[in-house]
Amino acid sequence: MRRSLSLVTFLFVLVVSPLVVAAQQTAPAAAASAAADLLAAWNREAKKLIDMAEDFPEDKYNYKPTPEVRSFAEQLQHVAEANVRFAGLARGQAAGGAEHHEAAPKTKAEIVAMLKKSFEDAAAAIQSAGDAGLAQPIKLPTRTITGYGLWTSATINAAEHYGNLVVYYRLNGLVPPTTRAAQERQRQQQQQPPR
Numbered sequence: 001m002r003r004s005l006s007l008v009t010f011l012f013v014l015v016v017s018p019l020v021v022a023a024q025q026t027a028p029a030a031a032a033s034a035a036a037d038l039l040a041a042w043n044r045e046a047k048k049l050i051d052m053a054e055d056f057p058e059d060k061y062n063y064k065p066t067p068e069v070r071s072f073a074e075q076l077q078h079v080a081e082a083n084v085r086f087a088g089l090a091r092g093q094a095a096g097g098a099e100h101h102e103a104a105p106k107t108k109a110e111i112v113a114m115l116k117k118s119f120e121d122a123a124a125a126i127q128s129a130g131d132a133g134l135a136q137p138i139k140l141p142t143r144t145i146t147g148y149g150l151w152t153s154a155t156i157n158a159a160e161h162y163g164n165l166v167v168y169y170r171l172n173g174l175v176p177p178t179t180r181a182a183q184e185r186q187r188q189q190q191q192q193p194p195r
């Protein structure tokens with residue numbers, strides 16, 4: 001009896017243990033934290049807008065599709081100022097205040113630097129808050145939201161301005177950097193021999 005029990009145990013271990021190991025190896029990786037996911041989304045939008053700011057010709061920075069809208073440069077300044085405001089709110093500063101275009105940088109290099117700094121400072125605020133900090137309430141003049149709500153709004157704002165600036169590219173006969181990169185990846189995949 002003891003021998004048959006040992007044999008059954010041996011066979012069980014022989015059959016089941018590889019299945020357990022295989023299941024562990026194919027199990028999906030643990031999900032990142034919500035804060036890490038939010039930071040990744042923020043950094044993706046930051047990269048797209050910074051790439052545009054660095055790529056767009058400086059002689060077209062004052063371009064406006066119509067006289068009533070912001071120029072390319074003013075769009076980037078607006079995004080940077082909004083980023084600063086979002087970071088301020090996240091750090092407990094009061095909402096409000098007018099934009100400061102008259103004191104804003106004027107050259108492409110200054111605007112790019114301002115935009116980069118605003119995205120970096122905001123990313124630092126998201127990262128330092130972490131999941132616990134992002135779950136905390138933030139009082140706005142008309143409502144209270146969490147840090148997650150605030151940074152989701154900020155990310156959406158950046159994405160909307162990216163979309164606006166794609167139009168500026170297209171109206172100038174230019175292809176946005178993200179589209180060029182996607183086209184290049186597709187071209188390289190088409191050139192690879194089939195497997």
